[in-house]
Structure formats: structure tokens, C-alpha cells
Amino acid sequence: DSGVTQTPKHLITATGQRVTLRCSPRSGDLSVYWYQQSLDQGLQFLIQYYNGEERAKGNILERFSAQQFPDLHSELNLSSLELGDSALYFCASSPRGGDFAEAFFGQGTRLTVV
Amino acid sequence: GDSVTQMEGPVTLSEEAFLTINCTYTATGYPSLFWYVQYPGEGLQLLLKATKADDKGSNKGFEATYRKETTSFHLEKGSVQVSDSAVYFCALSDNGGATNKLIFGTGTLLAVQP
Numbered sequence: 224d225s226g227v228t229q230t231p232k233h234l235i236t237a238t239g240q241r242v243t244l245r246c247s248p249r250s251g252d253l254s255v256y257w258y259q260q261s262l263d264q265g266l267q268f269l270i271q272y273y274n275g276e277e278r279a280k281g282n283i284l285e286r287f288s289a290q291q292f293p294d295l296h297s298e299l300n301l302s303s304l305e306l307g308d309s310a311l312y313f314c315a316s317s318p319r320g321g322d323f324a325e326a327f328f329g330q331g332t333r334l335t336v337v
Numbered sequence: 338g339d340s341v342t343q344m345e346g347p348v349t350l351s352e353e354a355f356l357t358i359n360c361t362y363t364a365t366g367y368p369s370l371f372w373y374v375q376y377p378g379e380g381l382q383l384l385l386k387a388t389k390a391d392d393k394g395s396n397k398g399f400e401a402t403y404r405k406e407t408t409s410f411h412l413e414k415g416s417v418q419v420s421d422s423a424v425y426f427c428a429l430s431d432n433g434g435a436t437n438k439l440i441f442g443t444g445t446l447l448a449v450q451p
Contacts, residue, residue, distance in 0.1 A: 225380065256438060266426065266441040279438055313380060315439075325371070326439060330380040 226250065227329035229314050235335045241302040244332045248295055248316030254278070255297040256317070256326060257289055261310040272297055273319075304336045339364045343427050343442035350417055350449050358412040358445045360401075360427035368429040370394075370403050370410040371439065375424045384412075384425070422449045 226249035236242055248255050257269040259282075268281035272291035283289075286304075291297045301308060311333050315326040344359040362368065369388045373381040385394030390405035399414045410427060427442040 225382070227380075258439075265443045268438045268440070271438055281438065315381075325383050325386060327383070328373075328381040 225327040225329065227314060227316050227327050229312075229329035229332050231332060232330065233333050233335075235337060236304060238304055238306060238336055240304050240336075241300065242304065242334065244299040244301070244312055244314075244334075246297045246299070246314030246316075246329060248297070248314075249327055252316035252318050252327075253295065254317045254319060254326075255291055255295070256315040257283075257297070257299050258313040258315065259310045260313060260331070264310075266313075269299070301334070306336050309334055309336045339368065339429060339431060339440050341427050341429055341440055341442035343425075343445050346424075346444070346446040348445060348447045350447070352419055352449055352451050353416045354449075356412070356414040356417045356421075356447065358425055358427075358447070360410045360412065360442060362408050362410065362427075362429050364408075364429055364431070366431055368431055370401070371428045371430065372399070372401055372410070372412050373426040373428060373441075375426065375444070377423070381426065417447070417449045419449045419451050422447055 228247040230245045253274045256271045260266045269283040270289050271279040286302050289299045311331045313331045315328045317326045340363045342361050371386045372384040374384045385396040387394040387403035393402045401412045424444045426444045428439040
């Protein structure tokens with residue numbers, strides 16, 4: 224158990240809809256990262272938050288957004304969903320944001336868009 | 338930009354065989370290097386890491402040495418078990434930058450047969 228909790232584990236929704244994925248980092252970790260894992264793109268970094276502020280952006284679509292709350296949990300919002308958004312979405316956390324620190328991953332949310 | 342290249346899978350071995358999974362990287366700075374493992378239906382788990390040239394990471398019988406001259410971080414194990422069947426990801430993290438997001442290779446599926 225990595226200590227990172229993601230909910231829900233599975234999500235099935237229709238095209239055009241909006242969903243919210245939730246992540247609770249390990250106790251004390253300030254950084255949260257979101258990754259998308261799909262068959263064609265592999266593991267892609269989406270976005271990082273550090274202590275409530277956006278720190279880095281990767282290959283995140285404009286239809287996607289995220290935030291980190293004062294209690295350090297994070298949410299990834301996906302809107303106007305398309306079939307191609309079907310993927311496994313991972314959250315990871317680490318103690319700090321800028322120096323070396325290993326990341327601990329949650330078990331992921333499997334999103335299926337039908 | 339920074340990138341990681343892994344050998345294509347799947348790799349199929351018999352139990353007790355020797356394992357090598359090749360990984361090379363491209364980075365402008367001095368990255369930290371990682372191997373993560375993903376068991377079926379689970380999230381990513383850190384297997385081992387190395388933070389500077391010539392460091393050797395090791396865990397559960399797996400080893401990898403950070404080779405700056407060949408920009409490589411190959412994963413090895415002397416005697417694999419059926420329980421090692423999983424997808425293995427090589428990754429790098431930019432040290433000292435504004436973020437330590439991970440850049441992953443495409444993953445290598447290892448199947449160990451009894």
C-alpha cells in the first residue's frame with residue numbers, strides 16, 4: 224500500500240460528459256502529480272501541484288483541469304469527454320516539489336468513455 | 338527534451354533465467370533514474386533508483402547501474418520467478434529543476450513461465 228488513495232477505481236461515462244477524479248496523497252506529501260496511461264501514448268505526465276499551487280504542466284488538454292485543496296487532496300476534472308480519453312489515470316505524491324524525491328503512486332482510476 | 342527509451346517487449350523467460358531489460362535516456366541535466374514495476378491491475382511501485390553516475394540501485398534481487406558514459410540504466414536479475422511477471426518502466430526525473438516529474442519509457446512486459 225503506497226499510502227496514495229484514488230477514487231473511484233472505475234468510472235464509465237458517456238461522451239460529452241464531465242467527471243472528477245480524486246486523489247489523497249500520502250500523509251505529509253506536498254506534491255501531487257497526475258499521469259495518464261493509455262495504450263497508444265503510454266504513461267504521460269499531465270500536471271503537478273505543490274502545496275496548493277500549480278508547479279508544472281505536461282501534455283494536459285484544455286478540456287482537463289486540476290486543483291489541489293488546502294488539505295492537499297487533489298482533483299482532476301475531465302470535461303467534454305471523448306472516446307480517446309479512455310485511460311488509466313494515476314495520481315502520485317512526493318514530499319517536496321523541486322529537489323529529488325521519489326514519487327508514490329495510487330492504484331489509479333480506470334475511465335471508460337462510451 | 339528529456340526522454341527514455343526501453344527495449345520492446347514482451348520478454349518471455351523461463352523461471353530461474355537471467356533477465357536484462359535495456360533502458361537508455363536522453364537528458365540535458367543530471368537526472369535521477371528509476372525502475373518502476375506495475376503488476377496486473379495495480380498501480381506503479383518503485384523498484385529501485387539511482388541518483389548519480391555509477392550508483393547502483395538494488396531491490397528484491399533486481400539491480401541497475403547508472404552509466405553516464407553510455408546514458409544507460411539497464412535492469413538485471415540473476416534468476417527470475419513467476420511472481421516477477423509484470424510491466425517494468427524505466428523513468429528519469431530532472432534533479433534541481435522546478436519539478437521532479439517523471440518521464441517514463443514505454444514499459445516492457447515480462448512474462449515468466451514455470
